[in-house]
Amino acid sequence: MSALTAERPAASQGRGTPLVSLRNIQKHFGSLHALRGASVEVYPGEIVALVGDNGAGKSTLVKVMAGVHAADSGEYLFEGKPVTVKKPTDATALGIQTVYQDLSLCSNLDAVQNLYLGREVTGSWWGGGRIKRAECEVRARELLTRMRLGNLSLTRPVGAMSGGQRQNIAIARSILETPKVVILDEPTAALSHSAAEGVSTLIRTLADQGLGIVIVSHDIHHFVVNATDRIEVMRLGANCASFKSKDVTGEQVVNAMVGGNEGVNLAG
Template sequence: MNDRQSYRVRMTGISKRYNTIQTLDDVSLTLKPGEVLGLVGDNGAGKSTLSKVLSGAVIPDSGSIEIDGKAVAFASPADSRAARVEMVYQDLSLCDSVDVAGNLFLGREPRRKMLGMPFLDKPRMHGQAREMLDRLGIVIADTRLKVENLSGGQRQSIAIGRAASFDPSVLIMDEPTAALAVAEVEAVLDLIRTVSARGVSVILITHRLQDLFLVCDRIQVMYEGRNVAERQIEDTSIEEVVNLIVGRKFSARSAGRGQDNGVQA
């Protein structure tokens, strides 16, 4: 297997401009099978836009994407799903008035025919929902509970579980632990570990830098739409990550300086 084929994802030279704002400028990203990559940066750094390019929600102006060594071009989220790329957005996109099983199978509910007419197969749906939750280690007592009655951590787990149930090879998570209690954060991190242990490649976008050191193999730092740095998690610290996120800003203000004070991409 050559180097190109060893990557689950290879994004090269990705650029995106909105009018006068250069959101992404020649950005690259690689991801190996089963790897958890922490994608970090300040607000407006381009993290979400880059992830939306990979999920098919944003079409880049230039650049290339390869999945398992094969060139792809995504014009919509349906295209990325066909390539087994799933994204869990920060707003979760759950239906509060629908139960757990209904949210897990939203848009692809199992059906059976009676007198030639298709009907929702609720017993089968709830049975498969229970198997799905158990397989991922998600603790929810009853799949008939309405999502509006679940805690924030349980809701996040349902959103991740739904994406994982599509059998993705790549799972992108945008701030999955934001606004969660400590115990709920740990449950979501456990879910990330479970998914990656099954060979799914994960991109984790988060401002909770401590989470990076609990689940990530590697981090990539962005600043104003560009790659700033990349580190193996065992070779860095929270202090360095903070400096990488903000250091470029300060070094750029140094008059006559053409370097980043030791911060290297």
């Protein structure tokens, strides 16, 4: 069953086993101690935001999750079992996809070409191994419809699309691999308020279909408090507060980021 069609195990209904759990992660870059016992976990159907000031360690922590950086020490559990994740392919093999801020799309190519770049549906080698555009198009339309993005043009170059549309295509591309967890790096950076709302709707659709979503974001007041379920606040390489998004204001989150309410845990 694809993650998109999975019944919602609904983190919101209770806890169960996290999809991914990183605990007490330490990471040095030379003499720089970037992560000092940082932790993060995400449950099926849950959207978790990682927030913190510049240099707090958010990107490093999600890069450990994505296998870009190997942790010096700490635990990495996937569906409750210890796993070794030392390179990106280890993470993708587990079902963890990452959408980086640059989106890694080709502006001159259309949505179908971007979705299937590097993994095109081809004919048999004896038939010339040609890319089956029509089949890619059908699959792309099915995927976008399941993601409630049926209105997106399949044929317009993505360079001619809005920032929100490009973000949605980048997320759709990550979903093609039917992941269990999607990491999003600043998905609303440089988006208008309404485009950011479109991204919020999309990630909620994905979470409702059982994915765990981890988001790094500085967009505290509009996006993080409204579009996520739980907020982990990081400072100086460690967790310093945790909130249920529905119970907190942007001001309280920012206050925690700058050291206002040390060690708060209201996430339950």
